[in-house]
Amino acid sequence: MRDFSRSLPMSLLRAREAVMRQFRPKLREQGLTEQQWRILRALAAIEAAEVTELARTAFLLGPSLSRILRDLEARNLIERKTAKADQRRSMVSISKEGVKLMASVAPSSEAIYAEITRRFGARKLAELQEMLGELEQSLAGLGAGDEASAEE
Amino acid sequence: MRDFSRSLPMSLLRAREAVMRQFRPKLREQGLTEQQWRILRALAAIEAAEVTELARTAFLLGPSLSRILRDLEARNLIERKTAKADQRRSMVSISKEGVKLMASVAPSSEAIYAEITRRFGARKLAELQEMLGELEQSLAGLGAGDEASAEE
DNA sequence: GGGATATACTTAACATGTTAAGTGAATGCG
DNA sequence: CGCATTCACTTAACATGTTAAGTATATCCC
Numbered sequence: 001m002r003d004f005s006r007s008l009p010m011s012l013l014r015a016r017e018a019v020m021r022q023f024r025p026k027l028r029e030q031g032l033t034e035q036q037w038r039i040l041r042a043l044a045a046i047e048a049a050e051v052t053e054l055a056r057t058a059f060l061l062g063p064s065l066s067r068i069l070r071d072l073e074a075r076n077l078i079e080r081k082t083a084k085a086d087q088r089r090s091m092v093s094i095s096k097e098g099v100k101l102m103a104s105v106a107p108s109s110e111a112i113y114a115e116i117t118r119r120f121g122a123r124k125l126a127e128l129q130e131m132l133g134e135l136e137q138s139l140a141g142l143g144a145g146d147e148a149s150a151e152e
Numbered sequence: 153m154r155d156f157s158r159s160l161p162m163s164l165l166r167a168r169e170a171v172m173r174q175f176r177p178k179l180r181e182q183g184l185t186e187q188q189w190r191i192l193r194a195l196a197a198i199e200a201a202e203v204t205e206l207a208r209t210a211f212l213l214g215p216s217l218s219r220i221l222r223d224l225e226a227r228n229l230i231e232r233k234t235a236k237a238d239q240r241r242s243m244v245s246i247s248k249e250g251v252k253l254m255a256s257v258a259p260s261s262e263a264i265y266a267e268i269t270r271r272f273g274a275r276k277l278a279e280l281q282e283m284l285g286e287l288e289q290s291l292a293g294l295g296a297g298d299e300a301s302a303e304e
Numbered sequence: 305g306g307g308a309t310a311t312a313c314t315t316a317a318c319a320t321g322t323t324a325a326g327t328g329a330a331t332g333c334g
Numbered sequence: 335c336g337c338a339t340t341c342a343c344t345t346a347a348c349a350t351g352t353t354a355a356g357t358a359t360a361t362c363c364c
Contacts (some may be wrong), residue, residue, distance in 0.1 A: 062312085138272040323346100
């Protein structure tokens with residue numbers, strides 16, 4: 001069998017970990033996890049979003065997001081209100097405190113990203129992202145193996 | 153701030169998820185998680201390994217590995233014995249049952265990997281892996297921000 | 305209108321990720 | 335030798351990943 005440590009999943013995992021390791025300490029100083037930071041960033045870019053939309057944007061599964069939103073709300077970093085038209089949906093937005101917190105972390109975050117870009121090379125970084133996007137596209141629709149054309 | 157959904161960490165995360173989504177269903181059929189599968193594969197390639205060595209190979213943190221080994225041992229998929237020379241160390245190896253289980257999953261796993269390779273392109277896959285390795289190298293030694301040259 | 309279905313979450317249960325603390329066995333060294 | 339330190343794990347505690355089940359509201363459609 002292939003040497004699994006050279007497999008694509010492991011390469012992706014190690015690369016991502018090498019990158020995230022740069023960011024985690026600064027986030028941790030502010031008591032934020034990587035996922036919480038993703039949510040705040042996603043919310044900062046828009047007025048408000050539904051939970052499902054936010055899950056798609058921040059690439060989190062519903063249950064994880066539910067828990068994280070509960071916690072972020074308790075910390076007053078986000079706000080929620082149920083939509084008027086459809087009581088099932090709730091609109092989530094970042095709070096003033098949330099914006100302040102983001103402002104305190106964003107500079108470090110940007111600096112780290114810049115350093116990573118400098119080390120790896122801006123052009124190569126763009127190429128890598130392009131390839132990653134293509135990989136994702138190649139596998140889109142190949143699904144989880146339990147939809148169309150099931151064999152049993 | 154950058155559109156975070158186009159950031160390198162998100163690109164890596166989405167790409168890896170797109171890949172892993174192909175494998176998880178088959179593993180699940182055998183009651184294996186992705187991490188358990190990594191450990192079995194790592195062990196299958198060698199006679200025996202110390203826990204620390206296995207952690208490095210399977211890219212798992214010690215505490216995760218401790219729990220997983222406990223569970224795999226309970227399922228008789230692996231075996232452990234403490235080293236004679238150093239009672240702190242324990243040597244882990246795959247069991248006969250473990251080998252059998254691997255044999256039952258490996259063909260599907262290989263087929264899925266082949267399909268991914270076919271879709272994305274073998275050459276591009278090699279290039280991608282090369283770039284991922286370089287990225288990892290670029291960031292090696294840039295550490296977690298709390299070793300040499302701490303600023304405070 | 306109203307019951308079946310679908311939708312938008314939330315909860316539950318179990319596995320792993322992550323950091324800190326604990327445990328027992330080796331090592332360093334005065 | 336003996337005691338402090340280091341080492342190789344393991345446990346603990348809390349957050350997220352993942353799948354299944356639950357809940358409340360909307361929508362379909364006869």
